[in-house]
Amino acid sequence: MSPVDHLDKGASLGPDEVCLTGAGRSMTYAAVQAHADAVAAALARFGVEPGDAVAILSHNDVRAFATMFGIARRGAVWCPVDPRGTARETRRLLGLFDCRALVFHPAYAAQVAEMAPHLPEVTTYVCLDDSVEGHVSLERWTAAGPHPDAARPSPDGLAMLVGTGGTTGAPKGVMLTSGNLEAMTALTLMGYPFEGRPTYLALTPLTHAAGVLCFPVLALGGRIVVMETPDVGEFLRLIGTERVTHTFLPPTVIYGMLDHERAPTTDYSSLQCFWYGAAPMSPARLAEAIERVGPVMGQLFGQTEAPMMIASMHPHDHVDEDGRALNRRLSAAGRPGPLVTVAVMDAEGRTVPTGERGEIVVRGSLVMAGYYKDPEATAEASRFGWHHTGDIGFLDDEGFLHVVDRAKDMIITGGFNVYSAEVEQALMEHPAVADCAVVALPDPKWGERVTAVLQLRPGARLEAAEAIGFAKERIGPVKAPKQVEIWPDLPRSKVGKVLRNEVRQRLA
Known part of the structure; x- marks a missing residue:
């Protein structure tokens, strides 16, 4: 199933039901x-062939997301562009993907004007409205009616080209097929609760996890509530007023939600599943979320190359029979899904026994087709016949996968391996800590010094010595930070992940 097949399945369950809503539309x-039919016809009329790349540059917008289905109907490849990127970053991605057409929100007209002279491959520009002089509006562009060559081919080919974050080097283009998306949808529907016609609330960018999580909701004929502005207070209000059943936030945004003045009075009773993922979540704050929101938290673990569902943790896996947080599991990433095979591997390509740490590897129909025009990177990521995630972890006796850290973030101090995420989780248990980042700095005695940067909750106070002592009590003196800094905020990526590289650079 391609993206438009998910739409068509939902339409078969009720064509007159609301599909997309937000900002008064x-x-x-x-x-x-x-x-979708009109967009597919327009693409055909303007020479976009099946398999060509078509990008959308927009913040969350009902019209922009609806246009994505027309790209799929044509059999073209959807390239979701992060609207928070610079013109230079976006131009680089559009060139990398050989994009033929760009649909953009008028808010990004200046960025388009800056990029266009450097993108000769892009022959078609379409603005979502008629406010940008020199560019055809979406309404006029799609007004010509059907086209005899608008039918899409077999859905077995590429559905999406997605740029990696670029935090570990030059961005790469991840090739996701319709089969990858179908596997992700199937794993989502098997791994989490869905009762009745769902209502999904999208606060985070539809160009990322929030977008692909729409597909299983659409397959059930559900309603997508699109938030154009990422406002946590409005998010909490909409959960109650729209009777939201499913939503997704990364951990850092959940922390802000829990600290928001509206959180204690929000009506969470309609929620069936509140997904979290994209970065490790503090077990202490996860327990707080379960107590505050209810036993509806559902974890997902994946990456762009194997979207969302390498492992999943159902809400009932988080709690005991009385609905209280089951602390021994809150640090897990979930169980591997039934349509994927997950193992933990050493550097020589040998799988390691239960409980031993190594790189998390995966294979199955969830895994990407490869990196676009980059056979070397594709071969490197698929050594020994498995996709290598770059994450260090282990499987426990219950079959739950635990993600310890990114391989590149391991600290070697005094000859011992220390994982940043483990130290961060210990520090996050302190009631004054809102978020933190742990990195290695050069040290003449230890080789590398475990260094923590803390962001405190509003109004909280914490001294460095107290934070170090707190960590020592939980993880011992070897793993505890030798140095603690307190900053008003931590540098983050466009999807809210803390940027350890930038933390290192600032400290240096």
């Missing part, structure tokens, strides 16, 4: 289908 399933 709503579209039924039938309306989104009609829009």
Whole structure:
């Protein structure tokens, strides 16, 4: 199933039901289908062939997301562009992907004007409205009606080209097929609760995890509530007023949600599953979320190359029979899904026994087709016949996968291996700590010095010596930080992940 097949499945369950809504605009399933057909016809008319790349540059917007289905209807490849990137970053990705067309929100007109002279391959520019002089509006572009060559081919080919974050080097283009998305949808529907017609609330960018999580919701004929502005207070209000059943936030945003003044009075009773992922979550704050929101928290672990569902943790895996947080599991990433095979591997390609640490590897229909025009990177990521995630972890006796750290973030201090995430989780148990980052700095005695940078909760106070002592009590003197800094905020990526590289650079 391609993205548009998920739409069509939902439409078969109720064409007049609301499919997309947000910012005063709503579209039924039938309306989104009609829009997809018109976009596919326009792409054909403007020379975009099946398999060509078409990008969308927009923040969360009902019209922009509806246009994605037209790209799929044409059999073209959807390239979701992070709207928070610079013109230089976006131009680099569009060139890397050989994009033929770009649909953009008028808010990014200046960025488009800056990029366009350097993108000769992009022959078609379409603005979501008619406010940008020199560019055709989406309404006019799709007004010509059907086209005899608009039918899409077999859905077995590429569905998405997604840029990696670039935090570990030059961005790469991840090739995701319709089969990858179908596997992700199937694993989502098998791994989490869905009762009735779901309502999904999207606060984070639809260009990332929030977007692909729409597909299983659409397959059930659900409703997508699109937030154009990422406002946590409004998010909490909408959970109650829209009777939201499913939503997703990365941990750092959940921390802000828990600290928000509206959190204690929000009505969470409609929630069936509150997904979290994209970065490790503090067990202490996860327990707080379970107590505050209810036993509805559901973890997902994946990456762009194997989207979302390498492992999943159902809400009932988080709690005991009385609905209280089951502390021994809160540091886990979940159980590997039934459609993927997950192992832990050493550097020589040998799988290691239960409980031993190594690199997490995966294979199955969830795994990408490769990196676009980069056979060397593809071969490196698929050594020994497995996809290598770059994450260090282990499997426990219950079959739960634990992610210890990124391989590149391991600290060797005094001859001992220390994992940044383990130290961060210990520090996050302190009630004054809102978030933290642990990195290695050069040290003449230890080789590398475990160094922590803390961001405190509003109004909280904490001295460095107290934080070091707190960590020593939980993880011992070897793993505890030797140096602690307190900053008003931590540097983050466009999807909210703390950037350890930038923390290192600032400290240096």
